[in-house]
Amino acid sequence: MRRLAPALLALGLxxxxxxxxxxxxxxxxxxxxxxxxxxxxxxxxxxxxSETPLEIGTQVEVTGPSGxxxxxxxxxxxxxxxxxxxxxxxxxxxxxxxRVTSDDGHPVTGTFSFHATIGLDGSTATAGATVHVQSAPTxxxxxxxxxxxxxxxxxxxxxLLGLGGFLVLRGRDAERS
Numbered sequence: 550m551r552r553l554a555p556a557l558l559a560l561g562l563x564x565x566x567x568x569x570x571x572x573x574x575x576x577x578x579x580x581x582x583x584x585x586x587x588x589x590x591x592x593x594x595x596x597x598x599s600e601t602p603l604e605i606g607t608q609v610e611v612t613g614p615s616g617x618x619x620x621x622x623x624x625x626x627x628x629x630x631x632x633x634x635x636x637x638x639x640x641x642x643x644x645x646x647x648r649v650t651s652d653d654g655h656p657v658t659g660t661f662s663f664h665a666t667i668g669l670d671g672s673t674a675t676a677g678a679t680v681h682v683q684s685a686p687t688x689x690x691x692x693x694x695x696x697x698x699x700x701x702x703x704x705x706x707x708x709l710l711g712l713g714g715f716l717v718l719r720g721r722d723a724e725r726s
Contacts, residue, residue, distance in 0.1 A: 573651040573653060573655050573657050574598045574599050574600045574602055574649070574651040574652060574653075574657055575598065575599045575657075576596060576597070576598055576599075576647075576657075576659055577597050577598060577599050577628075578596075578597040579594070579595065579596050579597070579645070579661055579663075580594065580595040580597075581594070581663040581665075582663065583661035583662065583663065584661070584662065584663065585663050585664070586663070586664040586665075586666065587663060587664070587665050587666070588665075588666050588667060589665065589666070589667050590634065590638055590640065590643075590665035590667065590668050590669050591634070592633065592634055592636075592669060593631050593632060593633045593634055594609065594611055594631070594632045594634065594645055595629050595630070595631050595632075596609065596629070596630045596631075596632075596645075596647055596649075597628050597629050597630075598628050598629075598630070598649065598657075599628070600628065600651070600652045601625070601627055601628050601652060602625060602628075602630060602649040602650055602651060602652065602657075603649075603650040603651070603652060603654070604625055604650075605650050606648065606649070606650045606656060607622075607623050607625060607630060607648070607649050607650065608623070608646075608647065608648045608649075609623040609630060609632035609645065609646070609647045610645070610646045610647075611632055611634055611643060611644075611645050612643065612644045612645075612646070613638055613639065613641050613642065613643045613644075613665075613668075614639050614640075614641035614642065614674075614675075615637070615638070615639055618634050618635045618637075618638040618643075619632055619633070619634065619635070620632075620633040620634055620635045620636075621633050630647070630649060632645075634669060635669070636669050636670065637669070637670050638665075638668050638669045638670060639668035639669075639670055639672040639674075640665050640666055640667050640668035640672050640673050640674035640675075641664070641665065641668070641674045641675070641676075642662060642663075642664050642674075643662060643663055643664070643665060644660060644661075644662045645660060645661050645662070645663075646658075646659075646660045647659060647660070
């Protein structure tokens with residue numbers, strides 16, 4: 550019983566480890582902000598994540614009234630991913646689609662939209678902003694949910710409690726004999 554206690558304690562700590570280890574990077578902010586109207590289209594779009602993303606697999610596609618206006622590859626500086634825009638980008642509605650590799654190695658994808666009244670080319674948007682819906686970032690492998698780690702923690706705790714109770718009762722029966 551004395552030899553088993555440290556093993557049970559180690560297993561319990563492993564099962565009860567914080568579920569934050571299962572979380573992927575999250576998009577915390579964008580510039581321009583999702584769902585907003587800006588007067589002047591900026592020369593780049595900036596996405597800020599909760600952790601520094603890995604450079605491998607990083608993609609940012611900015612699409613406007615004239616199609617894709619992304620210029621060059623996105624750059625990573627700390628938690629910020631920056632995508633330059635073409636100087637010929639007109640005013641209008643823009644959608645930003647991104648895919649980054651989380652610092653834990655899992656891909657995170659999402660989209661958001663904004664409206665620019667005046668484009669980088671000096672043109673004015675021909676119509677007002679349409680309704681913009683921000684979609685939540687997702688993990689391509691479906692592990693973005695905390696439900697699985699929470700269920701594993703609950704089940705693991707119940708198994709450990711049952712095993713511990715069994716061993717205690719077994720030890721008492723052995724002492725009586």
